[in-house]
Amino acid sequence: MARLSARTGDLHASPVREMLNVSLRPGAISFAGGLPSPETFAGLDLPPPPRDLLQYGPTEGEPPLCERIAAELRDLGVDTTAERVMILAGSQQGIDLAAKLVVDPGATVAVEAPAYLAALQVFRFFGARFSTLDRADPASGWGGDATPRLAYVTPTFQNPTGGCWSAQERAALAQACQAHEVILFEDDPYRDLVYEDCERTPICAGMSGGGSWIYQGSFSKTVAPGLRLGFLTASEDLFPLLVRLKQASDLHTNRLSQWMVLQYLQDPGRAARMEGVRALYRRKRDLFDAALTRHLGNLASWTTPPGGLFFWVALAGGVDPQGLLTRALERGVLFTPGSHFMADGGACPAIRLNFSLAAPGDVERGLAVIGDLLRERATA
């Protein structure tokens, strides 16, 4: 028997990826993953890339792309420079790098409840324990051994809830991290998918006075996920270490994708294209909201998300989401049960529904199935 690392003992398949595989079957209606709508992807009608991009490149990324991203981050109030921006093979990679940097077995990571499931998996793999972050009073319970090393948050259009932190909540976490020397890890992949005005200032913009932080973003939702491109910036103490971890992970990110994304960022049509993306998703969200009301109106409750790709739907009357999923799968409908987003893996009487991918007819049929299953149970 091959001897494997202790951390491998907890190596479960990602529920999201398993769902993705099922969702690719013909006829399935998936509200489970987080796939963007292909209509939103940038085009491929670009000139041929420069041939010198075929050689190995710098670990940090292509300098012109880093410069462009740094300038846009400074416009958001983030204290950074091109020399402190690194291009990632998607923002999932940033989670792996941050976990390598910070998480020893038994180290505490503070997370929201619920929190992004693929981040929970990576932190857990490296041996993290979790504590729950209280948005209203983030440092409550911190002090001594109870102080986490890292606070991982997606404050803008959170996955799974779709919610957005207020300015006060953002300031409170920045101050708590500074006061307790906790590393802030702010994951911000959805910030450009905004459908209603809300506070979106990065939390790390409030940490220019000191403290350690990592901020990351993604082009998966604004250009195309298949390119696998994201970026991070970090405080000066952490950035060089993250570069070395990236170098050990894959040397550097694909240079052709970096070049392509730079073309999209420089494209004069970019703002109009993104306005179109937001309008498309706003329409899809509103259609989904109306269909939810029709089919689940008195069986569940939810807040219409001001941005992002998900509805977080609380089920009334003690329904077990996992049991509901089992019955829904038999009828070809997928969604993600809330417990997958809980750091302790505990019960959570909610489900996450993605509204970006399914066509209107499928939204109608899929939510009707879920509504029927809930009603069958209510009258059983």
Added chain:
Amino acid sequence: MARLSARTGDLHASPVREMLNVSLRPGAISFAGGLPSPETFAGLDLPPPPRDLLQYGPTEGEPPLCERIAAELRDLGVDTTAERVMILAGSQQGIDLAAKLVVDPGATVAVEAPAYLAALQVFRFFGARFSTLDRADPASGWGGDATPRLAYVTPTFQNPTGGCWSAQERAALAQACQAHEVILFEDDPYRDLVYEDCERTPICAGMSGGGSWIYQGSFSKTVAPGLRLGFLTASEDLFPLLVRLKQASDLHTNRLSQWMVLQYLQDPGRAARMEGVRALYRRKRDLFDAALTRHLGNLASWTTPPGGLFFWVALAGGVDPQGLLTRALERGVLFTPGSHFMADGGACPAIRLNFSLAAPGDVERGLAVIGDLLRERATA
């Protein structure tokens, strides 16, 4: 002060990458890195890729590419199928995944002396101890706690020595790994850069009778490194775990690069192009060999490598390679000291010289500098 993981204490910059940065300065002559010659890169004159590649894709990789690679591996005698091939973001990623899978702090990894430095770094980062693999008798010293979990080897045109294992040595390691339940990790990025006939059968081809193994290859040397594309296959017990680790690392590899590499693999001109690549490198190797004889003939010894990208040159008379490098850098010449390839970081009276990148005039000037420095020392 941010609290970081214990493993971060050993987070040194990669000597190879630091050298790469210096080598990009105008006028420098670099024998230090492992950059392929840009003349060998495949062209970019491809039709536009299918638009559906812009969406998220499977963690394992694009099925047609996995099928093609599996078929070519079976032709080499490797027991695999398309369902057991995974596309990597370069083969450096495979080292990270294997280390995550196997290496706990204190676990023993058997490596060659010298061995590929970026693999040593990753294993060391995850806490490995090292033992030295004896090619003639690989299981010597194995047994009980002294048995390594993993044996990491690059048996074909090894980095740094350029050497190639004999059929007997390959069979002995396969048998030793099977007998002692040691995972074989065979890294094979140079196999197609062959200039003289020699044994190249993958070691893992001798393990179809049982045992745990990982085999990986790269397109960085045969297509282009900037695409960051490699692949691995593994025994049935390990493969699903490696897929989950890949998923947690970056979800999946860039799909456009995967599509591009598939076009190159299917190109009817591929065999002729690779023959041209080999002829180019054979000429560069022979020119380098002749220049070495002219400038270092009585100051050093080496074996002409039958493949790969490097000469491994033993310095006569107790010269310190690090001191030699310091003086060479002052004159704009870079190479990699042998100690970087030693698992224990100990002294090694040899240097690694890359012959694939430098132009003939630079080879002449650069080796003349090294020869002069060695002669100055000999007459001092």
